[in-house]
Each structure stands twice: as structure tokens, then as C-alpha cells.
Amino acid sequence: MEEQVNQIEQQALKAISSAADLHQLEDARVKYLGKKSEFTGLLRSLGSLSPEKRPVMGALINKTKQKLQHALVNRKTVLMNADQQQKIEAAKLDVSLPGKGVKLGRLHPLTQTMHEAKQIFIRLGYEVAEGPEIELDYYNFDGLNIPPHHASRDAFSTLFIDEHLLLRTHTSPVQVRVMEKRKPPLAIVAPGRVYRRDTPDASHSPVFQQLEGFLVDEGITFGDLKGTLTEFTQQMFGRDRKVRFRPSFFPFTEPSAEVDVSCMLCNGKGCRLCKGSGWIEILGSGMIDPNVFKAVGYDPEKYSGFAFGMGIERIHMLKFGVDNIRLYYEDDLRFLEQF
Amino acid sequence: MRVPINWLKELVNFKQSPKQLSELLTMGGLETVIEEGGALEVDIIPNRADCWSIRGIAREVSALAKAPLVPARSALVEADKKAASVVKVEVRDKKLCPRYMARVIENIKIAPSPDWLKQKLESVGIRSINNVVDVTNYMLMELGQPMHAFDAGLISQGTIVVRRAEAGEKVKALDENEYELGNEMLVIADPEKPVAIAGVMGLANSEVRSDTSTVILESAFFDRVSIHKTSTNLKLRSESSVRFERGVDWVAVEEALDRGAALIAELAGGQVLKGKIDKKAGNRKPKVVTLRPQRVNQLLGAKIKPAEMTGILKRLGFGIKGSKISIPLYRAADIEREIDLIEEIARVYGYHKIEATMPNTSFAGKKVDVLDLFHEQVKTILTGCGLTEVQTDSMVGPVDLQKAGLDPDDAVRIANPLVVDQSLMRTMLAPSLLKVIQHNRNRQIEDVFIFELGKAYHPDKKQPKEKWVLSAAVTGSPFLSALDKMQADYSYLKGVLENLLARFGLKNVQFEPAEDQLFQPGRTAQLKGLGLLGELHPEVARQYDLEKTVCLFELDLDALFAMTRGKSKYRTLPKFPSVSRDIAMFVPAEVSYQMIVDLIKKTGGSLVEEVFLFDRYKDSQAYRIVFRDPAKTLTDLVVNEKHQQIVKAIESKLQVRIRR
Ligand SMILES: [Zn+2]
Numbered sequence: 001m002e003e004q005v006n007q008i009e010q011q012a013l014k015a016i017s018s019a020a021d022l023h024q025l026e027d028a029r030v031k032y033l034g035k036k037s038e039f040t041g042l043l044r045s046l047g048s049l050s051p052e053k054r055p056v057m058g059a060l061i062n063k064t065k066q067k068l069q070h071a072l073v074n075r076k077t078v079l080m081n082a083d084q085q086q087k088i089e090a091a092k093l094d095v096s097l098p099g100k101g102v103k104l105g106r107l108h109p110l111t112q113t114m115h116e117a118k119q120i121f122i123r124l125g126y127e128v129a130e131g132p133e134i135e136l137d138y139y140n141f142d143g144l145n146i147p148p149h150h151a152s153r154d155a156f157s158t159l160f161i162d163e164h165l166l167l168r169t170h171t172s173p174v175q176v177r178v179m180e181k182r183k184p185p186l187a188i189v190a191p192g193r194v195y196r197r198d199t200p201d202a203s204h205s206p207v208f209q210q211l212e213g214f215l216v217d218e219g220i221t222f223g224d225l226k227g228t229l230t231e232f233t234q235q236m237f238g239r240d241r242k243v244r245f246r247p248s249f250f251p252f253t254e255p256s257a258e259v260d261v262s263c264m265l266c267n268g269k270g271c272r273l274c275k276g277s278g279w280i281e282i283l284g285s286g287m288i289d290p291n292v293f294k295a296v297g298y299d300p301e302k303y304s305g306f307a308f309g310m311g312i313e314r315i316h317m318l319k320f321g322v323d324n325i326r327l328y329y330e331d332d333l334r335f336l337e338q339f
Numbered sequence: 340m341r342v343p344i345n346w347l348k349e350l351v352n353f354k355q356s357p358k359q360l361s362e363l364l365t366m367g368g369l370e371t372v373i374e375e376g377g378a379l380e381v382d383i384i385p386n387r388a389d390c391w392s393i394r395g396i397a398r399e400v401s402a403l404a405k406a407p408l409v410p411a412r413s414a415l416v417e418a419d420k421k422a423a424s425v426v427k428v429e430v431r432d433k434k435l436c437p438r439y440m441a442r443v444i445e446n447i448k449i450a451p452s453p454d455w456l457k458q459k460l461e462s463v464g465i466r467s468i469n470n471v472v473d474v475t476n477y478m479l480m481e482l483g484q485p486m487h488a489f490d491a492g493l494i495s496q497g498t499i500v501v502r503r504a505e506a507g508e509k510v511k512a513l514d515e516n517e518y519e520l521g522n523e524m525l526v527i528a529d530p531e532k533p534v535a536i537a538g539v540m541g542l543a544n545s546e547v548r549s550d551t552s553t554v555i556l557e558s559a560f561f562d563r564v565s566i567h568k569t570s571t572n573l574k575l576r577s578e579s580s581v582r583f584e585r586g587v588d589w590v591a592v593e594e595a596l597d598r599g600a601a602l603i604a605e606l607a608g609g610q611v612l613k614g615k616i617d618k619k620a621g622n623r624k625p626k627v628v629t630l631r632p633q634r635v636n637q638l639l640g641a642k643i644k645p646a647e648m649t650g651i652l653k654r655l656g657f658g659i660k661g662s663k664i665s666i667p668l669y670r671a672a673d674i675e676r677e678i679d680l681i682e683e684i685a686r687v688y689g690y691h692k693i694e695a696t697m698p699n700t701s702f703a704g705k706k707v708d709v710l711d712l713f714h715e716q717v718k719t720i721l722t723g724c725g726l727t728e729v730q731t732d733s734m735v736g737p738v739d740l741q742k743a744g745l746d747p748d749d750a751v752r753i754a755n756p757l758v759v760d761q762s763l764m765r766t767m768l769a770p771s772l773l774k775v776i777q778h779n780r781n782r783q784i785e786d787v788f789i790f791e792l793g794k795a796y797h798p799d800k801k802q803p804k805e806k807w808v809l810s811a812a813v814t815g816s817p818f819l820s821a822l823d824k825m826q827a828d829y830s831y832l833k834g835v836l837e838n839l840l841a842r843f844g845l846k847n848v849q850f851e852p853a854e855d856q857l858f859q860p861g862r863t864a865q866l867k868g869l870g871l872l873g874e875l876h877p878e879v880a881r882q883y884d885l886e887k888t889v890c891l892f893e894l895d896l897d898a899l900f901a902m903t904r905g906k907s908k909y910r911t912l913p914k915f916p917s918v919s920r921d922i923a924m925f926v927p928a929e930v931s932y933q934m935i936v937d938l939i940k941k942t943g944g945s946l947v948e949e950v951f952l953f954d955r956y957k958d959s960q961a962y963r964i965v966f967r968d969p970a971k972t973l974t975d976l977v978v979n980e981k982h983q984q985i986v987k988a989i990e991s992k993l994q995v996r997i998r999r
Binding site: 097098099100101103104105106107110118127129132149154155156159161167197198199206215217220222224226227228230244247254255277287290328331332333334336 | 366370563567571638640676679694696697700701710715718722723725728730731751753757761764779786787788802805817818820821822
């Protein structure tokens with residue numbers, strides 16, 4: 001009987017190890033360890049043995065059974081791994097193939113730049129306000145201390161609808177409209193389109209966009225204008241940029257200042273972009289002229305404030321080195337998709 | 340303006356290098372660059388009339404560099420004969436000509452100018468003509484006072500009349516062109532004919548010639564606005580008109596006349612006759628303004644000492660008497676208030692010396708602009724849906740509107756357009772988007788998915804209406820990969836629009852069949868109160884040369900904004916399971932998806948949570964209905980009963996055959 005057990009063990013181990021797949025392995029298990037197997041028969045026949053031999057043979061059979069079960073488990077693991085491997089193998093693909101899905105759209109570069117500029121002021125506590133683009137000449141000129149015969153008011157520079165209606169030439173009319181309706185303190189930014197009767201070329205577009213801002217309260221100083229616009233300029237162009245304030249002239253501010261930032265191309269050494277000066281003009285600003293306050297019924301002795309305005313195209317052009325303003329309104333996707 | 344450094348040195352004693360000088364002027368408010376040939380190019384800001392001369396710049400340098408001005412030397416010797424015996428002046432319009440001065444120089448010999456004068460004029464780009472004309476140009480450049488020399492022999496009756504032109508009066512100016520004058524224009528004339536367009540240009544009939552022996556030298560002060568209008572209307576600008584329209588110096592009118600006359604006598608021989616004609620409407624005196632030093636510092640946020648303030652003003656030529664500041668006449672055009680003085684002090688003191696601070700204020704506002712925020716949300720959602728934002732010109736041409744079947748007469752018209760293509764304000768955005776598609780398609784870009792959020796303009800009573808509009812146009816494949824073959828059509832863009840509306844909680848906006856000249860019939864829907872969605876009409880597509888399917892929508896964004904204003908509320912998540920039932924049916928063409936969904940919802944009532952179409956082939960459609968009771972688990976009995984009601988309703992009310 002002992003010999004018979006050994007023989008079964010040898011055959012079974014051979015069958016297990018040579019099983020090529022999980023089916024053959026299962027066949028081997030049924031054949032050698034199943035209910036109808038020789039092995040089970042042997043176990044059943046243990047009762048016919050002598051009481052002395054019975055435990056010895058019993059132990060042998062159990063030990064062999066464990067050995068075979070162990071071999072079965074091992075073989076099964078090997079075969080399962082191989083099976084999985086085969087499936088993986090079959091599922092291999094070219095991972096470099098293009099992905100599926102819809103291509104995302106983009107925001108227009110001017111929207112992006114306008115948003116960036118606007119957000120800087122919103123974080124400083126400013127509100128957003130808007131005004132009409134087809135504006136009354138009063139708001140575009142007179143209310144802003146621009147006299148009736150100023151050069152900007154003639155039909156060569158401004159687009160008119162009729163005698164008193166025109167396409168606003170700047171976003172500054174929003175100042176007058178807001179101040180007419182509300183009392184200080186006020187901190188406002190006004191984004192929008194403006195129009196000039198300019199023949200289009202690489203740096204002129206008859207339509208372009210501005211962001212206007214102003215702040216009015218008691219005790220606002222020119223130093224506050226400097227602090228605010230330095231903060232804006234450095235957030236917009238980088239903390240390493242130098243900022244300077246240069247005296248200038250606008251009818252609706254006094255004192256007036258042009259804000260220059262150190263050239264981003266040459267770092268202030270002087271190059272073609274900055275025409276050798278090392279500085280680039282990015283903002284017009286100034287303390288709001290007392291005449292503007294008077295026109296809206298504010299007491300210029302009590303209130304003071306500053307105002308500023310910037311061209312969004314210009315800022316985007318400077319930041320990205322775009323060399324033609326017309327690209328912004330042509331909407332060539334190869335241009336738009338670069339930003 | 341070109342400023343030769345050597346010439347400037349004759350007028351002000353500075354030690355700065357050209358580079359330092361240009362830096363000083365730039366940071367003092369006059370942008371300056373160094374030019375070749377030892378000159379500065381100074382950009383004169385429009386309010387600084389006084390800077391349109393070498394002396395004006397010299398004054399600036401003096402104030403900014405604390406350098407002394409060099410006084411002008413001139414020795415005028417008058418003959419015994421009186422000027423008044425040769426010329427009489429009559430000013431008929433004192434408003435347009437508040438001051439007219441003249442001198443007479445006799446027995447001169449016209450000749451080329453000496454080299455020093457030729458070179459001087461050359462250094463500012465003026466061609467030398469002769470020893471009389473050159474002197475007037477010299478004074479013009481150095482003092483900023485335009486002068487004119489007439490040949491006295493060509494002035495009839497020795498009489499100069501300053502009058503308005505007659506309407507339609509034709510004259511031939513020194514530039515050889517003929518001009519037709521209007522009666523708002525001022526001329527210098529003799530009793531017979533005009534001899535100059537006042538302040539703009541002399542006429543050929545009275546110019547100094549090689550045989551001229553007596554000249555009448557004119558130096559005047561003309562009305563700024565009048566000269567500006569004349570120069571603009573005649574499209575004629577000269578070195579003179581540029582200066583008069585900004586305003587000249589009342590005092591320099593006389594100074595230039597005296598110096599000019601003396602120099603002509605010196606260079607051309609001859610004698611300056613005794614006395615000068617001076618016809619003026621009253622005398623002008625410096626205006627006096629009170630300056631409060633504490634106000635200066637309060638507004639600037641600076642700590643400038645009062646003595647430093649007055650020091651600056653003194654260097655700029657202002658008179659000081661305690662707090663009373665008198666304004667020199669050459670600054671009369673731009674300085675008349677305390678705030679103007681504050682600016683002068685600030686710029687000469689140096690903006691860079693004023694400390695940068697942050698405003699110490701509490702804003703009452705800090706109100707978020709919800710409309711602005713809404714616009715940004717819309718844009719962000721649409722880019723997430725695969726649409727790229729474009730921005731097109733708000734000005735269009737009649738052709739742009741006509742191509743899209745719109746009437747140019749409905750648009751706001753620009754009275755003085757630059758070109759016809761930009762003569763109207765757009766009434767709709769869609770035509771501009773079609774143009775963008777065309778532009779891209781002409782550059783081999785076939786897949787165009789774009790939107791614009793912008794204004795459309797409509798005529799209205801007082802001021803045109805400006806409405807925010809959202810428009811989108813799609814054509815081609817929306818996919819990253821060309822392996823995906825689907826091309827955008829009506830349902831694709833409807834999906835985009837549904838996503839947008841759903842994002843704002845608008846789930847039940849109805850899409851109803853509609854007709855419009857821009858869209859293809861049968862593939863167009865109207866969203867009540869919002870706008871239209873549809874495929875482009877083949878006729879319009881042909882106008883733009885577009886062969887592939889283009890789908891568009893255009894919505895009234897202000898209306899959409901109003902619809903989104905309701906606050907959305909939180910609903911608790913369902914506690915009980917839902918039960919689904921399917922219905923398959925054969926749907927005739929006249930019954931729409933919307934009709935079926937509406938009927939199912941109406942019949943099912945509150946137990947129907949959701950209905951959707953999940954299979955569709957020819958006229959066969961299958962709908963899944965999701966039932967849920969928020970308060971308890973639904974039993975089959977209840978669901979089956981409800982479902983049967985729905986089936987019956989569909990059969991009876993829509994005459995749809997149910998597939999069993
Ligand atoms: Zn540079």
C-alpha cells in the first residue's frame with residue numbers, strides 16, 4: 001500500500017507540473033484528489049488495515065495529500081499569472097496614439113490680460129463699473145475738462161454719430177457717470193472698448209480696449225497714486241521691474257504722470273523696444289482735476305483722488321512680444337491658440 | 340521739437356552733459372532724446388505752448404538744472420523818420436487779433452544771410468532764404484514768436500487791414516497753392532487784397548523779393564481757436580500756425596519785433612524807422628494766484644518746505660509776494676489756478692522724491708459686479724465646452740450685414756467713418772463670426788469652434804441701446820484626434836448650449852422650431868426670449884463661401900442674465916431607491932421628443948424624477964422613466980399603475996403606437 005501511495009504521488013506530481021493551463025490542472029486535481037480518485041479509494045480502505053498500521057498509513061496519505069494540494073496551489077498560481085500575462089500581452093497598444101475627447105477652447109488674449117489687470121484692482125478693493133460706448137460728447141469731453149476746441153474733438157480724430165453722440169475715445173467718461181450718481185469714497189475700475197479715427201497699422205487700431213480706474217476720498221495724495229500704480233505694475237510685470245513716474249499732461253488730471261516700467265527686453269539697458277531709453281510707457285495717470293470734481297458737484301477742497309488708464313492691447317503686446325495690433329481682431333486661430 | 344545744444348547754450352548757462360540734460364527734461368515733463376548732430380529732440384506736451392522755442396526749453400533747463408539764463412543782447416537804433424509815416428494799421432476784428440505790432444525798415448539790400456545764420460537755421464532744419472526772411476525764422480525758433488515781413492512797396496496805400504476774409508475769397512499762398520477762404524478766417528490785407536492768411540501763411544503777392552528795399556515787419560497775437568480752425572479747415576499747417584494755435588507770449592510779440600528789426604538792419608543794411616505800431620485790445624497783466632503750501636503737501640503727500648516751493652516757482656519765472664504768485668504771461672495759456680502751481684512744484688521738485696504710499700481709505704463699495712462675474716463665468720464654461728473666444732470689430736460695413744440678410748438701415752451709423760467697411764455699429768455678432776470662420780478657412784483651418792461675448796448696438800431715442808450678446812459658431816470636428824469622425828451640427832451646438840444653460844440651473848428651456856433668414860429651415864430652434872440656434876442657411880453659407888455645415892446661436896445675454904438671477908437651493912439627497920421602467924414606441928414625424936417628454940412628466944406627476952430617450956432608430960424610440968417617492972420605497976404596484984397611465988396617455992393623446 002505504501003508503494004501504491006508513492007506511485008500515485010509521483011504520477012500526480014507529474015500531472016500537476018505538466019498541466020499546461022487551468023483546465024488541465026483541474027482535470028489533474030479531479031483525477032488524483034477528486035472524490036472518485038484512487039487516492040480517495042485508498043483513504044476509504046484504511047479501515048481494513050490493522051490497528052497498528054492504520055495510523056502510520058493514515059499519516060502517510062495525509063502528508064502526501066498535503067504535498068499534492070500544495071503543488072496544485074503553486075501550479076495554479078503559475079498558470080494564473082501566465083494567463084493574466086497573456087491577456088495583458090494581447091491588450092497592448094500604442095500609447096502614443098492621440099487621445100479622445102473634445103479640444104478645449106481658450107479665452108481671447110485680451111480677455112486674459114483684461115482679467116489679470118482687473119483682478120489686481122479687485123483684490124485691492126475696487127469695484128467694476130461700465131458705461132456706454134456710444135457716448136454723449138459731454139461725458140467724453142466737457143465733463144472731463146476737455147474744452148470745446150480741443151484737437152481731440154474734431155472729426156479727424158473722433159468718430160461721431162451725430163453732433164452730440166460719438167464713439168467714446170477713452171473709458172474716462174465712466175468716471176463722470178459714476179461720480180454723478182454716487183458719493184465718495186469710490187474705488188472703481190472700468191473696462192471696455194474705445195474708438196479712435198486712426199488709420200489701422202501695426203500699432204494703431206480704430207477699436208481697442210482700455211482699463212480705466214479711479215479712487216476718490218478725503219485725503220488721497222499723489223503718493224497714494226504712486227503706491228497703488230507701483231503695486232499694480234509690479235504685479236502685472238514682475239516684482240523685479242522698476243517703475244517711474246514722469247510728469248505729463250491730460251486735461252482731466254493735474255498733476256499728471258505717465259507711468260514707465262523698466263524695459264522687459266533689455267532690463268533697462270536700452271534696446272529697440274524701449275527706443276534706447278530703458279523704459280516703457282504703460283499707463284497714464286494723475287490726480288483728478290478740480291474742474292472734473294466741480295462738474296459732478298464734489299467739493300475739490302474736501303475730496304481728492306487719482307485716476308489712471310491703460311491700453312490692454314499694448315500691455316499684452318509688451319508681455320508677449322506681439323508685433324501687430326491687428327492680430328487681436330482678426331481672430332486667426334493659430335494666433336489665439338498661442339495664449 | 341529739435342533743439343541744437345549749442346544754440347541752447349547761448350540762452351542758458353548749464354553744465355550738464357547731453358545725456359543728463361535729456362534725462363532732466365524727460366523727468367521734468369518733456370520727453371527728450373538725443374539726436375545726431377548735437378541736438379535734442381523734445382516732445383512738447385500740448386499744454387506747454389511756452390516750450391515751442393529754444394528759449395522756452397532754456398527756461399525749463401534753467402528751472403530744472405538751477406542754471407542761470409543768459410539775457411539777450413540787442414541794440415536797436417531808430418532813425419528819425421517815423422514808421423507811422425510809411426504804414427498805417429487798422430484792426431477790424433479785435434477778438435481774433437488782440438494785438439498787432441509792426442515796424443518798418445528802410446533802404447535794405449536783400450542778400451544771402453551770413454554763414455552763422457544759415458548754419459543756425461540749418462541746425463533746426465530750416466532752409467535759408469535771404470537776410471530778411473531768415474531773421475523772422477530765427478526769432479520764430481528762438482523766441483517762439485512768428486513774424487512776417489511784407490515788401491512795403493507791394494502794400495497798397497501803405498495800409499494794413501486786419502479783417503475777416505470774405506466767403507469764397509481765393510488766395511495764392513507762399514506754398515504756391517490756392518486756398519478758398521471762409522469768413523470765419525482772419526486775413527491781413529491792404530485796401531485792395533489780402534496779403535496773408537493771418538497766423539498761417541503769407542501770400543505770394545506781397546512777399547519779400549530780391550529787389551525789396553523797404554519791409555514792414557509784422558509781429559502779432561492771434562486768437563488760438565481761430566487759427567486752429569483756419570489751419571484745420573484749409574489743411575494747412577505751418578511753423579507759425581502750430582505756435583499761434585497753442586498760444587504765444589504777449590510780451591515776446593514786442594521783444595521779437597524789436598530784436599528782429601535790429602537784426603534786419605544789421606544784416607541787410609538800412610534803418611529802422613522811429614516807433615512801432617502797436618494796436619491792442621487792452622493790456623494783459625500777469626494773473627495772481629494764492630498758493631497754500633500746506634495744500635501742496637496735503638495733495639502730494641509730501642513734505643516740501645515753503646521756501647523750496649517758492650524757489651522752484653521763482654526759477655520758472657513766477658513772481659512771488661508772500662503767498663501771492665503772479666504768473667508770467669508766457670505761461671498764461673496753461674497756468675491759472677493753484678492746482679496748476681502745485682503741478683509745477685511737483686514736477687520740478689521731482690516725482691521720484693514723493694514717497695509711494697497706499698491709500699488710507701475705507702471703500703463703502705467693495706460690491707462685486709455680478710454682471711461682470713456672470714460674463715466671465717459664461718466665457719469659462721464655453722471654453723470648457725471646446726469653444727475659443729474671439730473678439731471682432733464692433734464696426735462693420737453694409738455688406739457685412741447684407742450678407743447675413745440684415746438691413747443696414749437698422750444700424751447705428753457713423754457720421755465720419757474712416758472707411759465704408761467700418762461705418763456701422765454691428766446689430767448682431769453672428770455675421771462677424773462667419774467672417775472669422777471664412778478668414779480661418781481661407782488659411783486651411785477647417786475646424787473652427789468660436790464664440791464672442793460682446794455688444795450689439797441699436798438706434799434708440801436719446802442714446803443708442805447697447806445690448807450684451809452671446810454668439811457662437813461651429814464647423815468641422817471638435818475632437819482632439821482626427822480618428823474621431825463626428826462633425827459638428829445642430830445637435831452638437833445644442834449640447835453646448837444645454838451645458839451652458841444647465842450650469843445656470845436652467846434645465847427646462849424649450850427649443851421650439853423657428854424660421855429666420857440666417858438659418859436653415861427645419862434645423863432652427865427658438866429659445867423663448869433668449870434667441871436662436873440653428874444651422875446656417877445654405878444661401879447665407881454661399882455668401883461666405885462655406886461648404887461645410889456651420890451651426891450658430893445668438894442669445895440676448897442680458898435676458899439670460901435676468902433668468903439666472905433666481906437663487907438655487909439645496910435639496911437633500913434621496914433616501915429611498917428609484918425604480919425604472921422603459922417604454923418603446925413608433926413615433927410619427929409630427930410628434931416631437933419634447934411632446935413625449937412633456938406628456939410623460941405631466942402624467943407621471945411628482946413620482947417621475949427623470950425621463951430620457953435612450954434608443955432611437957428610424958421611427959422607433961425607447962424612453963426610460965425613473966420613478967422615485969422621496970418619502971418611501973415605491974412598490975411595484977404603484978409604479979406599474981403609474982406606468983400604465985403613462986402608456987395609455989401616450990397612445991391616446993399622441994396617437995403613438997407602443998411596442999409591447
Ligand atoms: Zn529695452
